[in-house]
Amino acid sequence: MITARYHREIPQRYRLEAGKCSTCQHVAFPPRPVCPKCKGRSFETVRLSEEGKIVTFTIVRVASEKFSKQTPYAVGIVELQEGIRITTQIVDAELDKIEVGQRVKLVFRRVQEDGRAGILCYGYKAIIA
Amino acid sequence: MIGIVGYGAYLPHYRIKAEVIATQWGADPASVTRGLQLFEKTVPGQDEDTITIAVEAARNALRRAQIDPQEIGAVYIGSESHPYAVKPSGTILVDALGIGPHVHVASYEFACKAGTEAMYVAYSHVKSGEMRYALGIGADTSQGAPGDALEYSASAGGAAFIMGREKVVAEILHTHSYTSDTPDFWRREGEDYPRHGGRFTGDPAYFKHITEAGKALLEKSKLSPRDFRYAVFHMPNGKFPMEVGKRLGFTKEQIETGWLVPWMGNTYSGSSPTGLTAVLDVARPGDLIFMVSFGSGAGSDGFIFRVTDEINKVQDRAPKVRQMLDEKKIYLNYGEYAKFRRKIKLNE
Incomplete structure (x- = not known):
């Protein structure tokens, strides 16, 4: 992940900042320049809640090189209280005890690192509530 | 009145028992638990470090203080395991918590007392009238060499304190x-x-x-x-x-x-x-x-x-540290622990 892209995504990765359409109130995460519902172009920045539930998940046993030392690990789709769905790792959990529908909360974790000497990238992950 | 207006702690979920470490190195587990009075210790997850611990502890402090993060004028993190040698841990924390960017940030180091240094300076800023609130944090993912006596104790966790003048607890x-x-x-x-x-x-x-x-x-x-x-x-x-x-x-x-x-x-x-x-x-x-x-x-x-009387209002606003110590523990064997703590040499 290049530094500039990581820096650009900080408001979403760190603070779950979404765009709420001033016209139709649709919440887009990540924010969009044009509302997908009403084509409006005016947005208010809102922070999503850090609580949600697991919609579905899978266990990754063969991962890309950056994540290969973490296998096996869980990745799931989590629906936050606002109805927004995000893809995230589900961590600090015994893998055979993760279930669809479980309540989770989002925590701040290291997501990846750019090799031994590059930048460290942080963001949200889910833990069982 | 000046003092703590919000406090919070964070401990990782992972643990290793002292007897597991002792057995690994051929030491007598009973002499460790009896002599040092150490039974188990926290271990950071593979995705946890001083910054993530500091963020979670500070989130708990904010939950208790219920203040606008924008009113925090200084953020100091004391640690001997800052993830970057050059780039203060607080730069990441302020963006994670919505503090600043008009904020003074620094990393502190003084072995195991870097956290109280951060608290001391945060308190002094408020006392001088320079700012309304200041945040002092102590957090570490401590290092101990494999087989050294420190390995029984070096653990991970942290605590954050928001100093202020109003609603002091x-x-x-x-x-x-x-x-x-x-x-x-x-x-x-x-x-x-x-x-x-x-x-x-x-x-x-x-x-x-x-x-x-x-x-x-x-x-x-x-x-x-x-x-x-x-x-x-x-x-x-x-x-x-x-x-x-x-x-x-x-x-x-x-x-x-x-x-x-x-x-x-x-x-x-x-x-x-x-x-x-x-x-x-x-x-x-x-x-x-x-x-x-x-x-x-x-x-x-x-x-x-x-x-003060305010303490009754804030205690239940965030998880308590004994709860974190006793609940949702995941025990590691020595091999897993060595992997988590990056004690195993890998090819790049």
Whole structure:
């Protein structure tokens, strides 16, 4: 992940900042320049809640090189209280005890690192509530 | 009135038992648990570090203080395991919590007392009238060389304190610091693990600095140990804080509420600050708290707190540290622990 892209995504990765359409109130995460519902172009920045539930998940046993030392690990789709769905790792959990529908909360974790000497990238992950 | 307006702790879910480490190195598990009074310790997840621990602890402090993060004028993180050698940990924390960017940020280092340094400076800023709120944090993912005695204790965790003037939950009545050149424990630039002077870390270092800072604090305050409900000292193992407390005139009952080390390990910069959060979790209005940290090299910071009526309102707004210590634990074997702590050499 290049530094500039990581820096650009900080408001979403760190603070779950979404765009709420001033016209139709649709919440887009990540924010969009044009509302997908009403084509409006005016947005208010809102922070999503850090609580949600697991919609579905899978266990990754063969991962890309950056994540290969973490296998096996869980990745799931989590629906936050606002109805927004995000893809995230589900961590600090015994893998055979993760279930669809479980309540989770989002925590701040290291997501990846750019090799031994590059930048460290942080963001949200889910833990069982 | 100036003091703590919000506090919070964070401990990882992973644990390793002292007997597992002892067995790995052919040591007698009973002599470790009996001699050092260490039973298990926290281990950071593979995706946890000083910054993530500091963020979670500070989120809990904000939940208790219920203030606008934008009003925090300074953020200081004390640690001896900052993830970057050059780039302050607080730069990431402020963006994660919505503090700043009009904020003063710095990383502190002073072995195990970097956390109380951060608290001390945060308190001083508010006291000077420079800002409304300041945040001081102590957090670490402590290092101990494989097979070294430190491996039984070096753990992970942290605590955060928001200092302010309004809705103070624990007023700071007195402070005192004591520092000297005492090379009891150190880590040279570029080294992976710290070195220590064995028994030299005891009397000339830990005990001397805490008792000197403690005695000065008692003299300044004109209080005696029996006036305090609680006492918290730096916790490198189970034995030392009880012994130093006894030397200063405190009882086991005054110390054991904040005495987390037998099941948490030594969270270095987070050690005495996390002990303080355990006390604040159960303290009642009017209680006096005596606290002295210790950082090798060496120095001690002492504080006297008086708990206010506000404490009742904030205790249940965030998870309590004993809860974090007792619930949702995931135990690791030594191999998993070595992998988590990156003690295994890998190809790049």
